[in-house]
Amino acid sequence: MEVEFFFGPGSRYSYLAATQIDRVAAETGARFRWRPVLSMDLTERTGGVPRSPQDPAWRTADIERWARHYGVPFKDVSGDVDWRGLALACAAAQAQGAAERFARALYKHTYAEGDPPRDGGAVLDLAVEAGLDGPHMVRALSGPAQAVYATNLEAALAAGAFGVPTFVTPDGATFWGQDRLPLLVDHLKGLGQPASPSPSISAISSAL
Structure with a gap:
């Protein structure tokens, strides 16, 4: 089973979801296809607003609680970061x-260490750290990355996504938010179960 994982490099909840994907994969046997997309692009295209417009301080406290619950590090990011540029870098990867290798390295630097890449040189260093071909990455940023990102955005919209993280299962079910991971696990386990054969008419008759 392959699950589409639409994530945003600037989404703290996408980071939390990413820390749990290996566990979900182990529990369900699913594989995840990492696809970067910005939440702002989804909400702009759907004409909506973010579904969780809570006070920023509340959101930060909520994220810190979830990080403690998962036992993963979290440091909030301050200052200017080119999130769109990082989304395109993920698309280039x-x-x-x-995409997964680069995004994991990006999340480690950004939210585990609080040190996101803030210029092209830092992005290139991160790509090399993740084992990517640096020159190929630079070339992709000026061409293929735009097309890959546009394809991701259209696929997310077609699936009904309105924000990130969003998971789309092989049967087309959509789960939004890292707090829906338990529901995603239940759904995937259900997909992995063989269908129970319907009893035949004769078997029903003999049981009466």
């Missing part, structure tokens, strides 16, 4: 078949 996706063009090399390495």
Whole structure:
């Protein structure tokens, strides 16, 4: 089973979800296809607003609680960060078949250490750290990354996504938010169960 994982590099909840994907995969046997997309692009195209417009202080406290619950590090990010540029960098990595590797390295630096890449040189260093071809990454940023990102956005919209993280299962079910991971696990386990054969008419008759 392959699950589409639409994530945003600037989404703290996407980071939390990413820390749990290995566990979900182990529990369900599912594989995850990492696809970067910005939540602001989804809400702009759907004409909506973010579904969780809580006070920023409340959201930060909520994220810190979830991080403690999962036992993962979290440091909030301050200052200017080019999130769109980082989304395109993730798309460039996706063009090399390495979206997950690059995104994991990006999340580690950004939210586990509080040190996101803030310029092109830092992005290139991160790509090399993640084992990507640096020059290929630079070339992809000026061309294929735009097309890959546009394809991700259209796929997310087609699936009914309105924010990130969003998970889309093989049967088309959509789960939004890292707090829906238990429901995603239940659904995937259900998909992995063989269908129970319907009893035949003769079997029903003999049981009466």
